Amino acid sequence: MKLSEKMAVKYSDIVIGDNKGITDYIKSKYSKTVKNKRVELIAYGGDQVSRVQDDSLFEKYPFCCEPYAVTVCRIEPENNVHVILEAFSKMPDESLIFVGNWEKSEYGRSLKKTFSVCKNILLLDPIYEPHTVNWLRSNARVYIHGHSAGGTNPSLVEAMNLSLPVLAFDCVYNRATTEEKCLYWKTSDDLQNLMKNENEKFAEIAREMGEAGKRLYSWEQIAHKYNKLY
Structure with missing residues (x-):
């Protein structure tokens, strides 16, 4: 998994992390690799859920x-x-x-x-x-x-x-x-x-x-x- 991570960061054009903790880690761990790359933060949506009232x-x-x-x-x-x-x-x-x-x-x-x-x-x-x-x-x-x-x-x-x-x-x-x-x-x-x-x-x-x-x-x-x- 560490090798996969390293390869993904090295050969991608843009690196996307789903959390600030992840993007901060990427920028620190691979500082030289991502020096001239965009590292973007994109999380997930959660508004597909809705409150439910169902007494049954x-x-x-x-x-x-x-x-x-x-x-x-x-x-x-x-x-x-x-x-x-x-x-x-x-x-x-x-x-x-x-x-x-x-x-x-x-x-x-x-x-x-x-x-x-x-x-x-x-x-x-x-x-x-x-x-x-x-x-x-x-x-x-x-x-x-x-x-x-x-x-x-x-x-x-x-x-x-x-x-x-x-x-x-x-x-x-x-x-x-x-x-x-x-x-x-x-x-x-x-x-x-x-x-x-x-x-x-x-x-x-x-x-x-x-x-x-x-x-x-x-x-x-x-x-x-x-x-x-x-």
Whole structure:
């Protein structure tokens, strides 16, 4: 992968990074190679999602009748799944819905076995139907984002476009994506402390995320940036 990266930067005419953390890395790591090249930042759109109100789904997911936090991601260590679950296992009064591919790896199966016994944690298998996923996110009190790698994460810009209050893992990529306007955590203790914020603080973050999502992460804007390069 390092060789692929090096070749891509060396032989391309324009280098595109999907996050400021990526473009900064490229300019630093390959300073001589890109000295006379354009290095552009183009992220992803997230405005294909929309808030969903569907009372019929409360019958299928009665867990959602009370306030809850939500997370949707691949069950991988780099997404800090274990940290999120550990935090909520110590907060019996805070509910969490976690959607992911638990059976894909031993990591996921082990976590599912350990934390499925927690009454305040609901572990759901992957849901590929957008209406249901958007409903689960739309009705959440807060969105927990644990990704630590990968530049700009599509799931994060979708959450922002849904105007959700975001608690994100503290890394350069997430800070750049959210313009450092949400709340950040690294440990389970950090996350527990952030969950103690009042609804007013979460409402403020939700407004900030919604504004940034619409301003920065619309597909029309992303397409325009690519067209301009072409």
